Amino acid sequence: MPRTLISSGSPFEKQVGYSRALVDGDWAFVAGTTGYDPETRIMPESAAEQARNALALIGRTLEGAGFAMADVVRATYYFTDAAYWDEVGPVLGEAFGDIRPAATALIVGLIKPEMKVEIEVTALRRR
Secondary structure (H helix, E strand, C coil): CCCEEECCCCHHHHHHCCCCEEEECCEEEEEEECCCCCCCCCCCCCHHHHHHHHHHHHHHHHHHCCCCHHHEEEEEEEECCCCHHHHHHHHHHHHHCCCCCEEEEEECCCCCCCCCEEEEEEEECCC
């Protein structure tokens, strides 16, 4: 089965050389996703709102590729400050509480100063 590149339509995908997601067989690999509002392209101030926006885009991306959030088997959370964990944890629990993927959280620097959270996931399609 050939691999399929999934685009969100962002001009940065071609410019930087990445895909919003890549599907290879029953696997979907969703790129690191930050929390810009999809309508306004403005980054919310709140780390929790950034996480909600990122998770919503991840959900739409997975759905468009024939997957569901319930198919997520691995999640990686990147925070620019450990203090955001307490704010974002409940949002992650809302999204993944029953799914419970293997997950890792890291404290990192992100490429834009307004970015507080980035999330990437791997999904395995259920048969």
